[in-house]
Structure formats: structure tokens, C-alpha cells
Amino acid sequence: GLVVTQLDVQPGECVKVKGKIPSDAKGFSVNVGKDSSTLMLHFNPRFDCHGDVNTVVCNSKEDGMWGEEDRKADFPFQHGDKIEICISFDAAEVKVKVPEVEFEFPNRLGMEKIQYLAVEGDFKVK
Numbered sequence: 036g037l038v039v040t041q042l043d044v045q046p047g048e049c050v051k052v053k054g055k056i057p058s059d060a061k062g063f064s065v066n067v068g069k070d071s072s073t074l075m076l077h078f079n080p081r082f083d084c085h086g087d088v089n090t091v092v093c094n095s096k097e098d099g100m101w102g103e104e105d106r107k108a109d110f111p112f113q114h115g116d117k118i119e120i121c122i123s124f125d126a127a128e129v130k131v132k133v134p135e136v137e138f139e140f141p142n143r144l145g146m147e148k149i150q151y152l153a154v155e156g157d158f159k160v161k
């Protein structure tokens with residue numbers, strides 16, 4: 036999927052990804068951080084994959100190693116949805132705004148900018 040590098044997003048700024056969730060989507064992820072091995076956030080809505088149904092899984096990745104998963108209570112996504120995902124952060128946390136819901140995740144790595152964004156799986160970036 037889409038990979039963007041050299042982004043240089045600062046605290047308080049937001050990066051927005053618009054796209055469509057295919058009608059047969061199993062799951063997708065939006066990753067932001069330094070690069071593919073060092074992620075401030077792996078935002079992974081799962082419709083039906085890895086044994087999860089309608090569950091948003093968030094995690095961080097440090098030098099290629101996954102952290103502790105954080106499974107969210109909300110799942111505000113449906114097959115066929117056209118959505119905007121807005122990601123912003125500060126020293127303490129990462130915020131992921133989607134229609135109707137804002138998810139929060141700790142800025143575990145204390146990252147001071149987002150250089151890298153990658154979208155994987157069943158999400159058609161517009």
C-alpha cells in the first residue's frame with residue numbers, strides 16, 4: 036500500500052488519509068513513526084483476521100519488536116465506508132480521529148515527529 040517518507044509531521048499537526056474500505060475487507064493498518072521498524076502507532080482495524088472480529092488493535096514497534104497490544108472498545112467501521120483518518124500526536128499520546136470516534140494511544144517511544152506513514156491491507160487510499 037501507500038508509503039510516505041520524509042513527512043516531518045510535528046506535534047499538534049495532523050496527517051490525514053482518505054480512503055474506502057472494500058466490501059470484503061478483512062483488515063487494514065495505518066502505521067506512523069520513524070520507519071517500518073520504529074512505529075509510534077500501528078493502527079489496525081480487524082474485521083475478521085488473526086482470530087479477531089470487529090476489533091481495533093493498536094500497538095507500537097521499537098527496532099522491529101512489537102510492544103503490548105491495546106485492543107479498543109469501539110469499532111466504528113463498516114464495509115464500504117469512505118472515511119478520513121486524521122492522526123496527530125504530542126509528547127504523551129497519539130490521537131486517531133475517525134468519523135464519530137477518537138482513539139488515543141500512548142506515545143511510548145516519545146517520538147518528536149512522524150517521518151513515515153504506511154497504509155497496508157484492505158484500504159483503498161483516495
Ligand SMILES: CCCO[C@@H]1O[C@H](CO)[C@@H](O[C@@H]2O[C@H](CO)[C@H](O)[C@H](OCc3cn(Cc4cccc(C#CCN)c4)nn3)[C@H]2O)[C@H](O)[C@H]1NC(C)=O
Nearest residue numbers: 060061062063064077079085092093094101104155156157
Ligand atoms: C493469542 C496468542 C497469539 O497472539 C496473537 O499474536 C499475533 C502475532 O504477533 C498478533 O498479530 C500481530 O499483531 C501485530 C500488532 O500487535 C500486527 O498486527 C501483526 O501484523 C503485522 C502485519 C501487517 N501486515 C500487513 C497487513 C496489515 C493489515 C491487513 C493486511 C491485509 C490483507 C488482505 N486481506 C495486511 N501483515 N502483517 C499481527 O500479525 C495477534 O494480534 C495476537 N492476538 C492476541 C489476541 O493477542
